[in-house]
Amino acid sequence: MNLPPLAAIRVFEAAARHGSFTNAAEELGMTQAAVSYQIKLLEERIGAPLFLRRPRQVTLTEVGARLSPAISEAFDLMRAAIAATRESADGILTITTIPTFAANWLVPRLGSFQLAHPSLAVRLQASRDIVDFARQDADVGIRSGAGRWPGVVAHKIFGADFAPMLSPELAASIGGVKTPADLLKLPIVDPGDPWWKVWFRTAGVSGPGLRGDPRSRFGDQHLEGKAVIAGQGVGILTPVFYEAELRSGQLIQPFDIVGNDNHFYWLVYPEARRNLPKVKAFRDWLLGQLEQKDSGRSPKAPPAATA
Amino acid sequence: MNLPPLAAIRVFEAAARHGSFTNAAEELGMTQAAVSYQIKLLEERIGAPLFLRRPRQVTLTEVGARLSPAISEAFDLMRAAIAATRESADGILTITTIPTFAANWLVPRLGSFQLAHPSLAVRLQASRDIVDFARQDADVGIRSGAGRWPGVVAHKIFGADFAPMLSPELAASIGGVKTPADLLKLPIVDPGDPWWKVWFRTAGVSGPGLRGDPRSRFGDQHLEGKAVIAGQGVGILTPVFYEAELRSGQLIQPFDIVGNDNHFYWLVYPEARRNLPKVKAFRDWLLGQLEQKDSGRSPKAPPAATA
DNA sequence: CCTCTCGCATAAGGTGTCCTTATGCATGCT
DNA sequence: AGCATGCATAAGGACACCTTATGCGAGAGG
DSSP states (O other): OOOOOHHHHHHHHHHHHHTOHHHHHHHHTSOHHHHHHHHHHHHHHHTSOOEEEETTEEEEOHHHHHHHHHHHHHHHHHHHHHHHHHHHHHHEEEEEEOHHHIIIIIHHHHHHHHHHOTTOEEEEEEOOSOOOTTTSOOSEEEEEEOSOOTTEEEEEEEEOOBEEEBOHHHHHHTTOOOSGGGGGGSOBSOTTOHHHHHHHHHHTOOOOOOOOOOSOOOSOOHHHHHHHHTTSOBEEEOGGGGHHHHHHTSSBOOOSOOBOOSOEEEEEEEGGGTTOHHHHHHHHHHHHHHHHHHHTTSSOOOOOEEO | OOOOOHHHHHHHHHHHHHTOHHHHHHHHTSOHHHHHHHHHHHHHHHTSOOEEEETTEEEEOHHHHHHHHHHHHHHHHHHHHHHHHHHHHHHEEEEEEOHHHIIIIIHHHHHHHHHHOTTOEEEEEEOOSOOOTTTSOOSEEEEEEOSOOTTEEEEEEEEOOBEEEBOHHHHHHTTOOOSGGGGGGSOBSOTTOHHHHHHHHHHTOOOOOOOOOOSOOOSOOHHHHHHHHTTSOBEEEOGGGGHHHHHHTSSBOOOSOOBOOSOEEEEEEEGGGTTOHHHHHHHHHHHHHHHHHHHTTSSOOOOOOOO
């Protein structure tokens, strides 16, 4: 069944409510002539007059009166649905993030975001796929990469730096770790981790015989971290992810030397949606979190870089 | 709250149902590009993506999935309403008619029409107003007049002829009515009726002293007819309206001479709606009724005259 | 593994729908 | 009677929308 032109139905709905073409026209922001035109169109389509043209007003015919309530109801339904959708679209922030970042950085801090934006519901999606907002139902994403994606705004969060860490007890067991080479006296949690090779080179220790693919490793540090905290060995971890443990003394980072493989974490979101309140809110909050951290160390971090 | 362009919503509804822009386009009789365009439009309006563009198909996003059922429901409602309206518009025949014609001719015969068209409901509206389909909720009308109305089809039904009638008993009381002048010996039910003057002139009886406005009288013959049948006097009535009584002998019409004032009953309906089944049905039935009558008297009546 | 095909996105261009302006007509109010 | 109101109609124009053409990405099939 073919619906008549919907524009005409909409006009009819308004006209029926007002009992006046002129008023309906005003509501719809068009001229009285346009309303008259659309109604006539609809009447032809239906095959019956819908209005009686009375002197100072128009009245629904029997047919029109029968049609009108159902149409009104349908429109109310639509209006409500769209309003609800808009609201829910504004009220739910979906974040797609690399699992490591979620576990080690985002989740522990999300509470403060929720507190600051009580009306925003957060949906976390952990995934390591390439971020593609066309096929992923997310508002913002956290990914690694070079920070150049077309149509996407990217803020650099921090580099995936890494440094050796171990439990204080383990360090004490060899009388303390004084030089990078001392680390080799201890068990290494994951000797295959490519970061080790990079770090030792950076630290000036040559040929410790550690092997591993030179590919980046944004994978899960979670298990490795647990093992290190438990004192099972030395691990190579990203310091920002273990700030709390370093502060509390559960872990120690013997050297300030950090390795990095020139990969960064980025906050990304579609350029077209950069002005959505929820996107702005998250961006501002996240960058704010970083500044708090940085303020103690470096003078100022450039907050954003757009692609 | 402004609704988004309804055309876009319609496209969305179809696309959501099909899970495919291409199929939706086919259903709507447009190209895939147009669907893509409209969806994008709607997404911009809503402020959130509605579909995820997956390799071989599109999928609703969370937002889209929330929106879709309500929209579908609204459309179903509309479709049903329009279908019902069409049906009821086709199934109800509203006749506006002069009261006299209704009482004396139409109502007694309507049964045969209903029998022939059981699916049609008939709504009778008696009114003497000028017929104006723009402000009267009627499909067909029966009116008197010259038979010239712009935009209106008019079929001549019969003239408003009139002739004296009386009960057989009353006629017998003066030994029968032989000449028109004999009528003057009897009581006249409504001497002020202008028809009398016309009829007597036609009959060649001069100056009976009856007075009355020379305006046509399509008013109610009903009361006058009752009085005549009851034997209270002679009345001047329209023969076609009393065929049954004449046949049964309740009334007699002493003379074949009929007066007329050149006014006719017409069946009228808007030219634009001449092809509606219900209009056709009524027209054909009514003209058929007349032919049955005529066939015994005149050779053939030209059935229609269109304005 | 390479190619073919399917489905959607995008750009450019035309056109048809729909809206506006202008006017007329009928009616009711003062 | 004259004015105001509200709808209908005609003519004209603009913009939204659709079409055609093309590209791209990813499965599917050989």
